[in-house]
Amino acid sequence: MSGIGRPLLELDHVERMFGGSWLGRLGGDNVVRAVDDVTLSIAAGEAFGIVGESGSGKTTVGRMIVRLLDPTAGAIRFEGQDITRLRGGALLAYRRSVQMVFQNPYLSLNPRRRVRDMLLDAYRIHHLASGRDAEERVAALMEMVGLRRTMLDRYPHEFSSGQRQRIGIARALSVEPRLIVADEPVSALDVSVQAQVLNLLRGLQEELGLTVVFISHDLRAVSFLCSRVAVLYLGQVMEVAPRRALVERAAHPYTQALMGSMPSLAPGSGITREVIRGDIADQQPPPGGCVFAPRCELRRRLGDPDRCLTERPWPRELSEGHAVACHFADAEARPDTDARPEATGAAAGPTTPTTPTMVGISDPTRVPAVTSTGATT
Amino acid sequence: MARYALQRILLALPLLFGLSLLVFFYVRIIPGDPVTAMLGVQANPDLVARLRAQYGFDEPILDQYLMWLGNVLQGDFGISFRSRQAVAPIIVDRIPATLQLMLGGLFVSLVVAIPFGIRAGMKYRQRSDTVISTITLVGLGSPGFWLGTILMVIFALVLKWLPSQGYTPFTQDPVASIRYMILPSVAIGLVGAPFLVRVVRSTVVEIMKEPFVPYADARGLREQVIFWRYIIRNLLPQFVVVLGVLVGALLAGSVAIEALFNWPGMGRIFIGAVTERDYAMIQALILVYGVIFVVINLIAEIAQAALDPRIRLK
Amino acid sequence: MHERTSATGSREPDAPVLEVTDLAVEFMTRSGPIRVVEEVAFRVRPGEIVGLVGESGSGKTVTMMSVLRLVPPPGRITAGRIIVDGTDVRSLSRDGMRGLRGSAVALIPPDATAALNPVVKVGDQVMEGVRSHRPQVSEAEARTLALEMFRRVGLPRPEQRLRRYPHELSGGMQQRVLIASALQMAPRLILADEPTTALDVTIQAQILRLLLAVRDEFGTAILFVTHDLAAVAEICDRVLVMYSGRLVESAPVADLFGQPLHPYTRALMASIPPLSADPPDRLQTVAGAPPEPGSWPEGCRFAPRCDLRTQLGGPDVCTTSQPPLVEVRPGHHAACHFATSEAGVRAATDLAATVEEAEAVVLPESVQPGGAA
Amino acid sequence: MNVIRRLWRIRSARVGVVLAVLLLTTAILGPMLLPLDPNAIDVRARFAGPSTAHWLGTDDLGRDTFTRLVHGSRMSLFIAALSALLGTLLGVTLGVITGFLGGWVDVAGMRVVDLFFAIPTLLVAIGIVALFGPSATTTILALGIAYTPLYARLVRGTVVSVRSRTYVDASRVLGARGVRLLRTDILPGIVPIALVQTTALLGFALVDEASLGFLGLGVQPPDASWGQMINAGRQFIFQAPWLTLIPGFAVILAVFSINLIGDGLRDALDPRASQRVGDT
Amino acid sequence: LAQEPAAGTIRVITVEPTQGLDPAIAAADASRTLMTLIYDNLVDFDESGALTGGIAESWEPNEDLTSWTFHLRSGATFSDGSPISAADVVWSIERMRTSESLKGALANVTSVEATDDATVVVSLSAASRALPLTLSRGGNAAILSQAAVEASADYFAMPTVTSGPYTLESLAPKDRAILQANTAYWREGYPKTATIEYIFSEDQNSWAAAIESGAADVANVGYNDAQRLREAGTIPVEQSDRLTPLFWGFDTTTPPFDSKLVRQAIAYAVDRQGRIDACWFGTGAVTYGNILRPWDPNFVEISTYDDSDRAASLAKAGELLDQAGWVVGADGTREASGVAGVEDGTRFSVSVPYEGNWPAAECNTLLLQQTLKEVGLDIQPNKYDPAPFWGDVAAGQFQMYHGGAGATDSDDLYLNWFRSGGALTPLTTHLTDPEIDAKIDAAIAGDAETAKAIYAELEAWQADELPMLVTGYQWPQVAMAPGLEGYYSIPDTSLKWLANATITAP
């Protein structure tokens, strides 16, 4: 991992809306704010996780990073350059730096093309290599992801799902990118195959010094791979935390609920206690308030304070690299919700973040003044 | 639902506007001078003048269009230069006959296609499916007028059960009217039926593949419940949309059938107008056919939404 | 663990609600019949939650659907006995079978969205179940019952929900509707095929909790098919592990996690990333891919991927003779020639310890891990 | 090729292929091999029943029905093939352009297509015949244009759906765009649909050609096409029913075999038949 | 005489009168047959063709045939009950004089005057026997109500106030026309049937079927159908005794048919009996040069083109063509070689239109193609829209075309077909030859002997000159429902006799 320095990728108050034509609304379509004022920064060489339930906007963030979608507001900066307005050659150059691995290994490969052709694409598009050279590099890629070069002339359907995902990774690597966005690359795989792909990603990240944005709803996979994690809920960042902080002292009631919902491999141990009610799609979040308020256990315990409904909590830093978007996250002792025994956390000792400093907020001017005083009950 | 219907209706409006443009420009793309194309070189100068005035060919194109559209909106499609009668009333007189034939054809198509289509779909790739599908394919290749000719020879001329041609308005004499419409309806309906059988069959096959069907089995639901509530109920929304399309096919098919059975519908004037190059008539007819088709499809779409809550309240 | 079994202890545990012996299922293909399930035998006792795990394609769904005699064509049960509550399912008439389905044995399918009829209100769909089985029940009675069930599965505002179309409900609520529908005939056995796979974690937890509550309240036995070992650990009493169409291990849940005896079970457990602040550098993996049905390897089907076998220097017996499912320890069955070999036992103990350590981090203090071992 | 092999494996498609090949061979080679002139009139031999000299008898002018049928096949199949081809070319072009470019091109293009779609196909064709006068060329033109909207819609829909496939996104992220994207990902994706649809058009065109012929808006005498023969035969339905029946059967047979192939293609190209997709 | 009120409906299936119902314009049979039922003429004729009284009870010429006096029937009224006055008659004849259809035949009229309420005098510039004949021309010589015509700008789109046995109740294009008995009709006891329903159909093939299946009562059926119905014996089929000439029309102003030799060559080449057999199922007659029919008092047989020796005829045709400068080219088709106005090497290739709804015409033209091929001429049959066909003929758009038209006697025929301005001249010969006009006028003015002589001369002239080529005559075949009685079919104005017909339901 690289040391402290300028972030490689910054998301600056990024917003993405869907829908909204008057005719569509007339027919009953709603405007969806899939990503709502998200600010993140990711350092070079880091593995950054994005978790959240279905519909929380993870994929949308990922697609905006690789410029498959444009934000409706905000900026995305790669090495300081705003990529949201790149066109033509500049965009093509950007594509060499940032790649994507997709969720579904069956759908992300063109069933009508041989693996070789798909892998050669990058060299042809970017004029990186041709002829024997290109062939050599394609073969090397195959070996890098643990496949044999003899498989190059096969069609996708002749591979197992794990192998296909490896091909997807090989394709992403073919332009030698600096950053890879992996959108749920293992969710569609069997557990044992998942492990193989996770290992591969981790190995690549370390060996090649890749920056990885790893999108998943699986906290286990995220915590295995990523040193920092952002938790999204209905398009907003709830919490950004280093791995240890996430596992040991998640601050946001939603993150706690997520952790508490994870079944454990130790028989008869976990999920008997209700840590979250309802469904992400159940209730409309209050306009202007906290999107998580309707399901929030903490809020209920605090006697349903109005503030949650009227004022949007902006991310604020709890400790270095750990930010939370909750008015009351540290307001009480949380005897029940603190699922992690203090002892275990303490035993591990205070963590020194190995990651570069990063807080969810890079533009303090846009953070409401309330944040600083919000820490009081 | 109402919002959805409103949206569909609003979406149909530009279509109607476009249709009017299409029809308007139709005579203006006739190679050469349209009036000459219609009347010939040595035409009666009176008529030439009248037609020129009717189309206003010398005005700027926008004025021409506005004038024409204004007239059309008031129900004035100009005069048919062959008969020198106003076009609109002639067509209005024919709409009932064409609609009646279309409904008759639709009825025959439905009666034939629904049971067979559903049966073939439910017995996908089994013997009865094979038999039905083969017959369907044969039907698909049978031109309507050819079937009609054979039907006419058998039932009207040899067996003398039904009249070979003619028409009586339903309001005038329902029994006679139905006697007249049987042969043409069957001829046209049998052309629509194979198309419908195929759609119904493949829709049923798709429905049978949906997980809710085996799940309904797993719940031990009665077979009638599964049939009506699961298969038929899910077939309906798609079915009404297909009916919209089928109506188009029937309208098109009615042209030849009307000619064959001397059925005084729009199809007959259409063919007459085409052979006589009576462009005012052709314009009006294309517009009327288009509007009928658009309206029916609109109804079908709205009906689909009414039958399928997913569309209605997306 | 003990509390849970005692909750149903009043029932007679000896007469199983489901007994499957020697089940074999074949699919007809162009190149002849393919056996996708064979020699599967297990029992489910009243009030018991039995987990059935295994990789995709290992035959879990087929096994489960065999109980309802609903193996999709061209599949066919070719051998075995399936006894539900004393009734031999394979000898039932068509109508008899229909009477059994949804009443004595209910199914909870994997994808609730797909399983619900999209054009009928959920209330009506639930009601039609009762009315199909008991035509004498009036519409109003059925509605009352459905309402009651909606309430009991925790659907908020049940009266309104009855009148909703499936797509107007979230995935979690749809799954609750299916559970309500399954419960209304008070079945002896619920077959739940990956009932949580399509759901978000938070909702998964809710549904798993609901299944536990259902068992406790209704005393219904549940055959819970999943590929999520952790979910099994959370709610099951006993676990069946399938690999390539065969059962490879069967044990009470604590035994399985405390001492997994089959190398495949161990591999499966080891490949799950721990939820830990200090994850290992690499996850353990199983080499290669599961074999395709129809091209099962000779002998033990797991042999080509088995690390125990590699450790043991690749004994021939693994590739020549198929290991039977034998009771290795009381109540704990495994199908491995070397289940009790030193290396095997060591691997099992090591693994259990690692898992325990890793998972301990997230365990709520109130629970004593491994207490049942 | 793979598809052909898979097609051949489907029994009904095999029947279709054999029939179609027979018909095509007849249409292409027949006219060269047959000794008689299809328009040769021999009034002394009118309405002759089948004989060794006239296999399918003769018509009202003593023309040999079989010879005319064979020459008619050539005409009918030729018209059907060309109009299906024209419809395919226009439809695919329009559909690909609108579907791929999206935006206002799509909106504008599709509005125009919707317009023509709002008028039943055969009526569009008749409208075009009215402009240019009936002839074989007009028939091809009219049917080709009339089929375009249907085809363009289908192709556009497919392109839009293919365009949003994950593998296209993957190519885009790699930097592929424009023509390359079309060539590698989009066009191959619409080939199956197009194959099936063009086959279907062939069937429609055969029937529609016959209908235009019946209305006197198609091929003009003395040239023979199936539609024209049915129409001409109709007046002698009592003296010589075969004059009407035989060309009708020819149309049915041709459409039948084409549809068998079309259905077979649909199955052979069905991705579900050969590989699993999206088992998430 | 107690008059039975007319009852019943007779349904006629026929082509639509697309030329409209204005007597001044419509010349095609389809229009004229309908007009004869709604408009009466001054002069009428009976079943044998002899002139009888119409609205004029009687008429007489002056000595030198230059002035004709018509005595109107008293009490005759239009359908609205208004009397048919001398003024109406004068106005109607004045209208005819300027009409497209009769201006040629009435070219010699100098004045039309009503001397009193019941007498109209027509004065001529030259003697003419033919005036009453012209005024009997069905449909075109209609007596109209001046008031009614002037009252509406579009009277002829829907002529309701009429002088004939019927009035038009409705006319739906491409569907039907309904005629109702004119209750004010002057002729006692007529019409005998209350309603006549005209069913329009472009498809002659279906007409016989319509009668068989009871959908219609009268139709002019095709020859194959006539033969079939006769054989079946269920539906009576009457063959009219009035032959209708069948002809090929030429554009004699431009090559190649400006050459008499070419026209003669074709006249030699055509196989006359063959086409009667093939296309008219034998129910017709051939002619080898005459245009007048054999029973015509002025008929003098001509047999120039007798083709009993086919080989000789074809050789003769070839010879003429060679002479005309059309020599056999490489592929057997003749090419121009020294033809005036034609570039050398131009192939002889002509498109020949025929009325698309007339199966016999198609047959005839296809046969022509085959025959002419034998002499190296290439013609392409061109199935033409029936509706604009005659309009386009009149516009001179065709080089050669197929036609057929009815005529009554020699006066009618020559006056209307050959005289410039004749009613049918633009559709047949297109002649504007003052010499011929003068001859025809002389024939019409002269006594029977003179006329006969002149007609013999004209017959010989037309057979040689061939402004049009008549190859034979057809007999119309009229099929009638068994219950139909009192109807006589006569070509040209045949439907007029429906006024006499009654129908009983089968």
Ligand SMILES: Nc1ncnc2c1ncn2[C@@H]1O[C@H](COP(=O)(O)OP(=O)(O)OP(=O)(O)O)[C@@H](O)[C@H]1O
């Ligand atoms: N193209 C689109 N049009 C309209 N709405 C969209 C579109 N893409 C995403 N959305 C909406 O945006 C929201 C976020 O979607 P997104 O796919 O980013 O979520 P996600 O976190 O990736 O969910 P999942 O776990 O299901 O993949 C959802 O409500 C979704 O419905």
Ligand SMILES: Nc1ncnc2c1ncn2[C@@H]1O[C@H](COP(=O)(O)OP(=O)(O)OP(=O)(O)O)[C@@H](O)[C@H]1O
């Ligand atoms: N309709 C079918 N046709 C052919 N083979 C089938 C069919 N259904 C299942 N199979 C085969 O049966 C085997 C077992 O399938 P089953 O669905 O029981 O697996 P599973 O364990 O439930 O997997 P998953 O976790 O993916 O649901 C699979 O290998 C599959 O190939």
Ligand SMILES: [Mg+2]
């Ligand atoms: Mg996503």
Ligand SMILES: [Mg+2]
């Ligand atoms: Mg399964």
